[in-house]
Structures are given as C-alpha cells and as structure tokens.
Amino acid sequence: xxxxxxxxxxxxxxxxxxxxxxxxxxxxxxxxxxxxxxxxxxxxxxxxxxxxxxxxxxxxxxxxxxxxxxxxxxxxxxxxxxxxxxxxxxxxxxxxxxxxxxxxxxxxxxxxxxxxxxxxxxxxxxxxxxxxxxxxxxxxxxxxxxxxxxxxxxxxxxxxxxxxxxxxxxxxxxxxxxxx
Numbered sequence: 001x002x003x004x005x006x007x008x009x010x011x012x013x014x015x016x017x018x019x020x021x022x023x024x025x026x027x028x029x030x031x032x033x034x035x036x037x038x039x040x041x042x043x044x045x046x047x048x049x050x051x052x053x054x055x056x057x058x059x060x061x062x063x064x065x066x067x068x069x070x071x072x073x074x075x076x077x078x079x080x081x082x083x084x085x086x087x088x089x090x091x092x093x094x095x096x097x098x099x100x101x102x103x104x105x106x107x108x109x110x111x112x113x114x115x116x117x118x119x120x121x122x123x124x125x126x127x128x129x130x131x132x133x134x135x136x137x138x139x140x141x142x143x144x145x146x147x148x149x150x151x152x153x154x155x156x157x158x159x160x161x162x163x164x165x166x167x168x169x170x171x172x173x174x175x176x177x178x179x180x
Contacts (some may be wrong), residue, residue: 061118
C-alpha cells in the first residue's frame with residue numbers, strides 16, 4: 001500500500017513521446033514496480049519524527065523584531081494559516097505517520113516550532129498531526145508554548161534559546177530555560 005508523502009515530488013514517466021505526470025502515490029518505476037512512499041515514525045511521540053517534521057522558523061521573527069511580532073497580543077492570528085490549508089496536511093500527515101486512528105478531530109495540525117516563538121506558519125516541515133491523546137499531547141504543549149513565549153517577551157530567555165529548547169524537546173523546554 002503506497003501513500004502520498006507530504007513532501008512527494010510527482011513522478012514523470014516517459015513512454016515514447018508521451019510524458020505522464022502522476023502523484024508519487026501512484027508512481028511506478030519503468031519496471032512497473034511501485035515506488036516506496038515515505039513514512040514517518042511514531043516512535044518519537046510526543047515529538048514528531050525529525051526526518052518528517054524538523055521544524056522551521058519564520059524569517060520575519062528575530063530577536064530584534066519580537067516587539068512588533070510575537071510579543072504583540074493577537075499577532076499569531078495574523079500569520080496562522082487557515083484550516084483549509086492545514087486540514088489537507090493533517091489528513092496526509094495522519095497517513096504518513098501511520099496512525100490507526102484516522103479521525104481528524106483527534107489531532108491538531110501543530111506547528112512543531114510554535115508560531116508563538118517564531119515558527120514558520122505554512123512550511124510543511126513545521127506542521128504535523130499531533131495527537132490529543134496521551135499525557136503529553138497537543139493540549140499540554142500549548143501551555144508550554146505560552147510559558148516560553150512569555151519568558152521570551154519578558155527577556156527571561158532569548159528567542160534562539162527558546163526555539164532550540166522547543167525543537168529539542170518541548171516537554172523539557174521550561175526546565176531547560178529555567179522558567180518552570
């Protein structure tokens with residue numbers, strides 16, 4: 001069973017003068033054997049698979065710009081992508097991560113590096129289907145994100161230190177930054 005990867009490049013098959021472009025999920029090699037689809041591992045939970053979701057930064061958010069970006073109340077709403085964009089990624093991510101529960105409402109299409117600390121809003125490398133289930137989940141991560149943002153805006157942590165801590169392991173970010 002082949003799945004379309006979040007980062008799949010369409011395959012091109014040339015047959016005589018006819019060129020067919022197919023999504024990677026339907027791609028076959030010249031021999032007719034299906035090309036393997038990329039998949040993501042659940043073994044890193046509550047973190048995403050770093051090969052699939054390494055995180056990405058928003059170049060507009062720097063230490064010099066935090067006063068006009070992340071530290072402005074409501075700023076994340078100005079950059080948050082619409083669900084019409086994220087739901088397609090969520091559906092594909094649920095398949096890529098091989099979750100047996102495919103109910104979309106059981107996941108948050110999460111920004112691995114949160115928008116609150118300068119995560120890239122639309123980059124698929126920064127978005128993944130984070131489960132609501134479990135002790136360390138999408139809901140508990142939200143409180144960590146808010147605490148880290150507050151520390152950055154209060155100058156108790158630098159933006160780069162906060163981003164590093166969250167990308168390394170959000171479950172330990174507060175203690176690593178000395179804020180929790």
